[in-house]
Every structure is written in C-alpha cells, then in structure tokens.
Amino acid sequence: MRPRILILLAGLAAVLLARNLYVILLQLPDHPRQGPLYRIILFHVPAAWIAFLGFFAALVASILYLAKRNLRYDAFAVSVTEVGLAFAAANLVTGMIWGNSIWGTPWTWDARLTTTLVGCLLYAGYLMLRHAVEDPTERAKNSAVLSIIAFADVPIIFFSIELWRGQHPKLEVWRGEIVAPGYREMLFLNWAPLLLLAAVFVAVRMRQEVQQRELEALRRRVHAL
Amino acid sequence: MRAVEAAGVWKFYGDFPALREVSIGVEAGSCLALLGRNGAGKTTLLRILAGLSRAGRGRVQILGGDPGEPHTRGRTGILGHGVSLYDELSALENLKLFGRLYGVAEPGRTAREWLERTGLERARDALVRGFSRGMRQRLAIARAFLHEPAVLLLDEPFTALDDRASALLEALLREAVAAGRTVVLSTHQLREALALATQVALLVRGKLAYAGERTPEMLEDPGWLYGRYGEA
Amino acid sequence: MRFLRQSLTIAAKDLRSEWRTKEALNSSVAFALVILLLFSFAFEPTEEQTRQIAGGLLWLAFAFAGALILNRSFARELPNDCLDALIAAPLTGAALFLGKLLANFVLLAAVELISLPVFGIFYDVNWTRQLGPLLEVMALGTWGMTVVGTLFSALTVNLRLRELMLPMLVYPVMLPALLAAVQLTSPLVMGQPLAGDLMVWLRLLVAFDVIFTALALALVETVLVR
Numbered sequence: 001m002r003p004r005i006l007i008l009l010a011g012l013a014a015v016l017l018a019r020n021l022y023v024i025l026l027q028l029p030d031h032p033r034q035g036p037l038y039r040i041i042l043f044h045v046p047a048a049w050i051a052f053l054g055f056f057a058a059l060v061a062s063i064l065y066l067a068k069r070n071l072r073y074d075a076f077a078v079s080v081t082e083v084g085l086a087f088a089a090a091n092l093v094t095g096m097i098w099g100n101s102i103w104g105t106p107w108t109w110d111a112r113l114t115t116t117l118v119g120c121l122l123y124a125g126y127l128m129l130r131h132a133v134e135d136p137t138e139r140a141k142n143s144a145v146l147s148i149i150a151f152a153d154v155p156i157i158f159f160s161i162e163l164w165r166g167q168h169p170k171l172e173v174w175r176g177e178i179v180a181p182g183y184r185e186m187l188f189l190n191w192a193p194l195l196l197l198a199a200v201f202v203a204v205r206m207r208q209e210v211q212q213r214e215l216e217a218l219r220r221r222v223h224a225l
Numbered sequence: 226m227r228a229v230e231a232a233g234v235w236k237f238y239g240d241f242p243a244l245r246e247v248s249i250g251v252e253a254g255s256c257l258a259l260l261g262r263n264g265a266g267k268t269t270l271l272r273i274l275a276g277l278s279r280a281g282r283g284r285v286q287i288l289g290g291d292p293g294e295p296h297t298r299g300r301t302g303i304l305g306h307g308v309s310l311y312d313e314l315s316a317l318e319n320l321k322l323f324g325r326l327y328g329v330a331e332p333g334r335t336a337r338e339w340l341e342r343t344g345l346e347r348a349r350d351a352l353v354r355g356f357s358r359g360m361r362q363r364l365a366i367a368r369a370f371l372h373e374p375a376v377l378l379l380d381e382p383f384t385a386l387d388d389r390a391s392a393l394l395e396a397l398l399r400e401a402v403a404a405g406r407t408v409v410l411s412t413h414q415l416r417e418a419l420a421l422a423t424q425v426a427l428l429v430r431g432k433l434a435y436a437g438e439r440t441p442e443m444l445e446d447p448g449w450l451y452g453r454y455g456e457a
Numbered sequence: 458m459r460f461l462r463q464s465l466t467i468a469a470k471d472l473r474s475e476w477r478t479k480e481a482l483n484s485s486v487a488f489a490l491v492i493l494l495l496f497s498f499a500f501e502p503t504e505e506q507t508r509q510i511a512g513g514l515l516w517l518a519f520a521f522a523g524a525l526i527l528n529r530s531f532a533r534e535l536p537n538d539c540l541d542a543l544i545a546a547p548l549t550g551a552a553l554f555l556g557k558l559l560a561n562f563v564l565l566a567a568v569e570l571i572s573l574p575v576f577g578i579f580y581d582v583n584w585t586r587q588l589g590p591l592l593e594v595m596a597l598g599t600w601g602m603t604v605v606g607t608l609f610s611a612l613t614v615n616l617r618l619r620e621l622m623l624p625m626l627v628y629p630v631m632l633p634a635l636l637a638a639v640q641l642t643s644p645l646v647m648g649q650p651l652a653g654d655l656m657v658w659l660r661l662l663v664a665f666d667v668i669f670t671a672l673a674l675a676l677v678e679t680v681l682v683r
Binding site: 328 | 459462463466467470473474477478536537538539541542543544545546547548549682683
C-alpha cells in the first residue's frame with residue numbers, strides 16, 4: 001500500500017477515534033451499576049474481535065502460503081499475527097482493569113480472558129519460533145504450520161476452560177446485555193477506527209517484512225561474491 | 226524418457242536464488258559429474274533431486290516421477306555428507322533397517338551379503354559407534370547401494386574416503402553404470418569423478434555454466450573446465 | 458500394510474536405540490521422581506489432600522518429564538545426517554511420524570508406570586481403586602501429549618534453542634488434554650467411578666486426541682521436507 005494512502009487511513013482513524021473518545025468521555029452517561037470505568041468495555045470488546053480477526057486472517061494466509069509458497073502470504077501472516085497479538089494483549093489488560101473495578105480482583109479465570117491469555121502464549125510462541133529460524137523459506141513454512149495448529153487449538157482451549165469453570169464457579173461472570181443507553185451504538189462505532197488502525201499497522205508491518213527479506217537476500221548475494 | 230531430468234529449476238532461500246534456471250538431463254546408464262565451487266549450488270541441486278528439498282520453480286523428474294513420491298524415492302539411493310548411520314545400532318541392524326524401509330525382499334540376507342561385499346562381515350554385530358572412519362564410509366556405501374537403486378545421487382562421495390573405500394566405491398559405480406543405472410555425483414575431486422563420468426555439468430553461483438559430454442581433454446587437465454567456464 | 462510395517466520398523470528402531478543408551482529414559486524417570494519429591498516438600502499434603510490433587514501432581518510431573526523424551530525424538534536423527542536418509546527413503550512423512558509417535562508413547566508410558574508406584578509410596582496413597590479406568594485415562598492423556606510433542610519435535614529439530622522452544626510451544630497447545638487428564642485422574646485416584654460428570658472430560662480428551670492426530674498426520678510431511 002502506498003504511504004500516502006496509509007497516512008490518509010491513519011488520519012481518518014485518528015479523527016474517528018478522537019470523535020469517539022469525546023463522545024465516550026463527555027457525552028455517554030455512566031453505567032448505572034458499574035460506574036465510570038465501564039467505558040473501558042468499548043475498547044475491550046472490539047480489541048477481542050480484531051485480535052480474533054487477525055488470527056483468522058493469519059490462518060488463511062498460512063494455508064495459502066503452504067499451497068502457493070509465495071512469501072507475500074508469509075509476510076501478511078506475520079503482520080496480522082503481530083497486530084492481533086497486540087490487540088489481544090490490549091484486551092487482556094483492559095479486561096483486568098475492568099475486572100478489578102467490578103470484582104475487586106484482576107483475575108478470576110474467566111473462560112474468555114483465560115483463553116485470550118493462552119492465545120497470547122500460543123502466538124507469542126509463533127513469534128519466538130520465527131526469531132529462531134534463519135532461513136526465510138523454512139521460517140515461513142514452520143510458522144504457517146504453527147499458525148494452523150494454534151488456531152485449531154483455540155476453540156478447544158476455550159471449551160475446556162469453560163467446562164472447568166463450570167465446575168469451579170469462583171465469581172459471577174458478567175454475561176449481561178449492555179444496559180446503559182448509547183453504549184451499544186458506541187460499541188459498533190468504535191469498531192471502525194480500531195479496525196482501520198489495525199489495518200494501517202498490518203500494512204506498515206508488511207512493508208517492513210518485505211523490505212527486511214530483500215535486505216537479507218542482498219546481504220547473502222554480497223557474501224556469495 | 227531420461228532417467229534424471231531438471232527443467233528450469235530455481236531454488237530460493239528467502240529472496241536469494243541458490244539455483245537459477247538450471248536444466249539438466251541424464252540418460253539411463255550415464256554418469257553425470259556435477260562440478261562447481263563451494264556455494265555454487267551442487268548440494269542444493271542434489272537435495273532437490275533426492276526429494277529432500279522442493280524446487281521453488283521448475284520441474285524435476287526422476288525416472289519419470291516426482292522425486293517426492295515414495296515410489297520414486299524407493300528407486301533412488303543417496304550418499305550425502307554425513308554417513309546416515311545410527312551409532313547405537315550394529316552394522317547389520319543399520320542395513321536391515323534401511324533394507325526394510327526400502328522394501329527389500331529379504332532384508333537380513335541382503336544386509337549380510339553387503340557386509341561381506343564391503344569387508345565388514347566381521348564387524349557385523351558391532352555397534353557403529355566403535356567403527357573407524359573407513360568402516361563407516363564402507364557401511365554408508367552399502368546402505369546407499371543395497372536396494373539396487375536405479376538412480377544414485379552422491380554428494381562429494383570421494384571426499385575423505387580412504388583408499389579401500391575409494392576403490393570400492395569406484396568399482397560399484399562402474400558396475401552400476403554398466404548395468405544401465407544412472408549416477409549423478411558432485412565433486413571437488415576431479416580426477417576420480419571425471420574418470421567415471423560420461424557427462425559433465427558446471428555450476429557457477431547457481432547457474433549452469435557448462436553442460437555436455439565429458440571429453441578426453443577434461444580428463445587430461447581437470448582444471449580446464451573451471452578455467453574456461455568458471456568465474457572470472 | 459506397508460505403511461504400518463514401516464511405522465513399526467521406525468518405532469522398533471527408536472526403542473532399540475533408546476534401550477541401548479537409555480539417555481532420555483533415565484533422565485526422564487529421574488526428573489519425574491524429583492518433581493514428585495519436591496512437591497511433597499513444597500506442599501506437604503495430607504493423604505486426603507493428595508488424592509484430591511493427584512491429577513495435577515502426576516500430570517505436571519509427566520508433562521515436564523515428557524518434554525525430555527519428546528525433545529530426543531527427532532533430535533536423535535541429527536547426528537550423521539540420519540534424518541536426511543529417512544526422508545529420502547520411500548517412507549511417507551506420516552509413517553515416519555507414526556513410528557516415532559508410537560515409540561514416544563511407549564517411552565512416556567514406561568516413565569508413568571514407574572512413577573505411579575513411587576507416587577503411591579512417597580505420598581502414602583492407594584491409587585489402585587479404579588485401576589482400569591485410570592490406565593485408560595493415562596493412555597489417552599499420554600497419546601494427546603505425544604501426538605503434539607512429536608509433531609513439535611519435528612518442527613523444532615533444526616533449531617539452536619530446541620530444548621527451550623519445544624516446551625514453550627508445546628505446553629499451551631497441550632493445555633486442553635492436560636486439563637482433561639487432570640480432571641479425570643484425581644477422582645479416579647480418590648476411587649470414584651468413571652461416570653456422570655466425568656464423562657464430558659473423557660469425551661474432550663478423546664476429541665483432542667482425534668483432532669490433533671489427524672492434524673499432525675496432515676501437516677508432518679510439510680514440516681519434514683525443506
């Protein structure tokens with residue numbers, strides 16, 4: 001993607017985000033029961049969606065890479081995984097902040113949060129594997145396999161932790177509707193700038209990855225002379 | 226149908242091309258000597274022919290089939306840089322293992338025959354760990370040949386062979402070629418390889434600089450090819 | 458079937474090789490026993506408490522000790538370039554994988570069967586009340602661990618930091634299987650029958666085993682060919 005388009009998109013995302021923040025902080029009412037900190041859910045939930053989308057995109061890119069062996073798919077896969085991981089981490093942190101405010105404790109082994117944590121571990125492992133392999137083709141192939149396994153595992157992990165929690169209910173897990181007025185619309189509105197931001201990050205990362213690979217190849221050529 | 230055929234083969238490590246548009250053909254009953262400096266791509270090409278690596282672009286056929294197919298691999302014998310033998314198994318066990326994997330009819334009997342042929346019958350039940358280097362080399366040769374492969378791929382096989390093993394390998398290769406089997410071997414040791422070869426190919430930085438018949442001039446002056454077609 | 462025969466050939470080779478050196482086996486058994494010992498010092502559980510946490514105790518010991526065996530699995534093919542010879546042989550990746558999987562299963566099962574009586578002695582616990590179902594659960598849990606572990610052993614075989622990367626990658630993936638195994642083992646050690654609430658964990662474990670065996674068999678050829 002050309003830099004100008006990226007800057008435009010980033011600018012658009014910034015504007016939308018600024019507008020949303022204004023509404024969120026100054027116009028939306030506090031949640032009747034949960035107070036002012038409840039607003040964090042407007043970032044917590046979209047972050048989870050975007051992370052999931054990122055990991056799904058990584059799965060598709062990984063399968064495509066193994067089928068076509070074109071390294072652009074690999075560059076895309078690592079970019080969406082990194083961005084997805086960043087948003088998953090954001091989801092975790094906002095979840096803990098919010099949890100602390102309503103439950104008094106930041107961690108309750110809630111199935112969704114725990115699955116997000118394990119997901120972060122899995123995909124952090126993906127990034128670590130990439131660092132450990134030097135040859136770009138081997139790296140692409142091995143991380144593609146890992147991406148497929150990780151994505152297949154996530155639903156199983158979620159199910160197993162839900163099951164476990166069902167047998168050890170520690171704290172009441174909030175599953176209710178978003179009650180306060182204006183929040184539901186805001187939730188969907190906040191999706192757009194965050195997704196735009198994610199797309200910009202992915203594009204930037206992808207460019208970086210492609211350039212890094214070209215540099216490696218040039219370096220190798222020089223050594224071969 | 227040629228026994229070994231590579232058409233327009235490219236191999237990339239990331240964006241770096243280790244092999245560039247390499248096309249060679251080897252008829253059955255011939256022996257191709259693959260020459261080139263270190264890093265020219267000889268090992269890369271041999272690995273692709275052996276099914277250990279995939280070509281980035283281009284087509285490779287061994288005996289009319291894809292080198293990755295189990296059926297094709299069963300008719301190929303390889304001898305790489307390492308001896309590919311298990312230190313904790315005996316000579317006999319090693320050969321029987323590979324015999325079984327390659328679907329040899331009577332693995333035990335074939336293994337014993339090859340041990341005799343390579344002069345290792347007395348070390349039959351000894352663990353490979355205790356073998357001298359020469360013994361390992363001879364056992365590796367037995368491993369590569371025991372399933373009577375139609376195509377033999379050898380990566381610098383004469384390097385660091387002692388006299389006995391060297392003579393053994395030379396005799397086996399001559400026998401194989403005479404029996405109509407195909408041999409591709411990469412080498413630095415020009416003399417032995419060129420004596421056996423019917424065809425020669427020179428790789429320079431991943432590209433094929435020369436491919437053709439092995440001429441008597443090459444035998445007289447093994448360095449001639451490098452001088453004429455090699456790097457500037 | 459040729460596939461099965463080749464797998465068994467590979468499994469037999471690995472087992473024979475391991476029996477001669479006993480490297481992985483010894484270190485694995487020692488590690489499991491040390492973990493069991495350390496836990497009893499760290500937590501000093503009563504007999505009743507031990508039975509309740511038996512699942513966690515045992516499976517943590519098995520998981521950590523298992524990493525040693527799984528690490529060796531493909532790593533033992535590296536000296537002398539044996540891995541190349543195996544890949545070049547007319548052996549499908551799936552057959553090679555299955556052979557190693559079977560060998561790892563046997564080795565890990567051996568470690569577990571040695572650890573159980575030691576556990577019983579150290580913690581003064583009778584674990585044989587539901588012996589049949591317990592062995593069944595151990596078999597399923599071990600299969601889950603070894604399927605994932607053997608695949609990752611192939612994936613990480615050429616890495617410098619293999620010993621570090623393998624456990625780090627494998628444990629999160631194995632989590633559902635370990636969780637299910639733990640949830641099943643404690644009640645069985647306590648003497649409860651394998652029924653009712655527990656059945657869903659058993660189903661989860663079986664599902665994990667089936668899904669990951671299929672996934673591993675499908676992906677292993679890709680992993681092995683460079």
